[in-house]
Amino acid sequence: MADQSEANRLQQETAFQKILRRPEIGSFVVMIIIIAALAIASDGKAFNPLGLKNNIAIIAQYGIIATGAAVLMIAGEFDLSIGSMIGFAGMSMAMMLKWGLPFGLGEATPAAAFFITLAMTLGIGWVIGMIVVRSGLSSFIVTLAFLFFLRGVTEVCFRLINQSTQISGLQDFKLESWFADIMGGEVFGWFYDIWFALGGNLNRNGEQWVHGFDARFFWWIVIAGVSYFVLSRTQIGNWIYATGDNKEAARANGVPVDKVKVGLFMFTAFCATMFAACQVYDTNTSDAAKGNLMELFAIAIAVVGGTLMTGGFGSILGVVFGAITVGLVANAVFFIPAIDGAWFRVFLGGILLAAVFANERIRKRITGGI
C-alpha cells in the first residue's frame, strides 16, 4: 500500500544513532570538553573538595533559574523579569528579617519571610502571565516592562525603608532556624564525609576540610528532577509542549493554553524566589543589584541546553548540561588566575551562537525542513 511504503521510508536507526540524534548531545559534548579542559588547566584545583563545592554552588544557581526559563520557553514564552524578581524577592526577605513583618505584625521568622515573599512573587508571576495571555502582547515586551518595574520597586523600597540599598550584618539565621538551614545551610555532608574517610578532603592541619555542598544544590536537583518528570511523563508536560508548538492546534484539542502559560510564569517567579532565598539565608545579606542580568543567563543556558527559541521543543537534561558548562566557565577565573574574567562572556556568546544554529538544525530535521 502507498501509505505503508511511505511509513517504511523512515529509516530504522541503531541505538547509537538515536543517542547522536538526541537534543542534549551537543550540550553534553561541550560539557565534557569543558570539564576536562578545566581540570587540566587548573591542575585539578577546580575539582578538589572546595573547588567542587564552589563550582556546584554557581552551577546550581544558574540551574534553578535556567530550568524555569527553559520550561517557559518550551511553552513558547520568555521571561525577562527573572533577574529583577530575584532582586525583589531577596529585598523582600531581608527587609522582613531586619525590620519585621509588614503592618507591624512583629518579628519575622525566616519561614514567614520566605512564604510571604513567595506569595508576592507568585502573585506578580500571575499578573505577568495574565497580561500576556489576555492582551496577546509579546511576553518579551511585557516582561521587559517588569524587568524595569521590579528593579525600580526594589531600589525604592530599600531607600525608603532601609535608607541604604544593601542589608548586611543580619544574624546567622541558620544556627537557630531549621528553615533557614534547609535554604542556606549545607547538604549532602555524607559525600564529603566519605571523601574524608577515604583519606582525601584534608586541610593543612589534617582535619576534614569541607563538610557539605550548599543547600541550593539540593533545590536544583529537586526543581530539575520534578520539571523533568512533569515535562516528559505527565499530562501537564504534554500540554506544555502542545502550547509551545502550535497554540491554536492545542486549543482546538481542548488544551487549556492560557492556564498553562500563566502557571509557567508563576513557575519562573518561583524559581527566582528559590534563587533569592538560597542566597539570602546563605549569606544573610541582600542588595538591590542582586540577580542583575540573570534573566539573560537563564535564557542563554536554556538555549545552550537545546531549547528552541520558538517553543515546543527542549529538554531539562540538556539544560542541566548547559548549566554545568556555563557555571564552570563562569568560575574558571578563580582556578586559572592567568586568564581574564571577561573571557567568560566571550565564551558564552560563542557557544550561544553555536547552540542557536544547532537547535535550528534540529527543528528543521523534525519538521521535515520547513
Add this chain to the structure above:
Amino acid sequence: MAEPYLRVENLVKRFGPFTALGGVDLEVFPGEVHCLLGDNGAGKSTLIKTLAGVHQPTEGKIYIEGKPVTFRSPRDASAAGIGTVYQDLALNPLMSVTRNFFMGRELTGPLGSLRMNEMNKIAHDEMLKIGIDFSDPTQAVGTMSGGQRQTLAIARAIYFGAKVILDEPTSALGQRQQMGVLKTIKRVRARGDIAIIFITHNEIHSRLVGDRYTFLALGKTIGAGTATEIGDKEMRRLMSGGAEMGDLKAELDAI
C-alpha cells in the same frame, strides 16, 4: 431509509449585512460519504464551521438523531459526535504521533503521569484500522506526509467518539496524497457507523467516494441527491453553479 444522524434545516448565517448561507438543507446518514460540493465562496466552509460549533446559525435548525441541538462552542459539537478535521488538521509537528493523538485528552495514571505504553498502542491500532501501519508512534508528526497527517487527525476524531467526520482536506496535497485521503475515507466508510462529510471542489474525487451529494452556490443548496440519482451531466451542471455548459460557452464567447 434509516433516519439521518445529522439533519440541517433551512440554515441561515449572516455576518452583518453579508449573507453567507441563505437557507441550506442537509441530511447525513451513518455509513455514508456525503460530498459537499461548490465553487470557492459557495459557503462550504461557513456551513462546516457552523456544524462544528465555531459559528452560531442566524436562523434554522440542526438535528442530531432527530433531536434539535444548539452548539455554542466546538466543544458542544464534539460532545454531540461531530468531529472536525480542519485544513491545518490541528496537529503539532514537533510532537510525536501519540502525543498528538491524545493531545488535551491524555490517559493519565497517578500524579497525572501519562500511560505512555497504552497510548502508543491505542494510537498505533486506531491508525491501523483506517490504513496506516506506523511502526513507530513516537516519531514526530513533522516527519509525516500530508496524507498521513490527515489519517492521524481522522483516527483521532473517531477514537474520541465522532459519529460525523467533517473532512476538508487541504488542496495543497499531491496527487498520491489525495488518493491516500480518498482511501482513508473509503476505509472509514467501511466501518458502517461513521458518516463523513467530505468537502471538495474536485468532481472526480467526489464521484470516486461519494454516496450522496449536496451542491452549494452563493450560499444556497442548488441540488442534492444520491450517487444514482445524479448523473454525470447533471453533476457538471451543478458544479458550475447551476449553469449549463452552453451558457458558460456563450459567456466566454461574448468577451
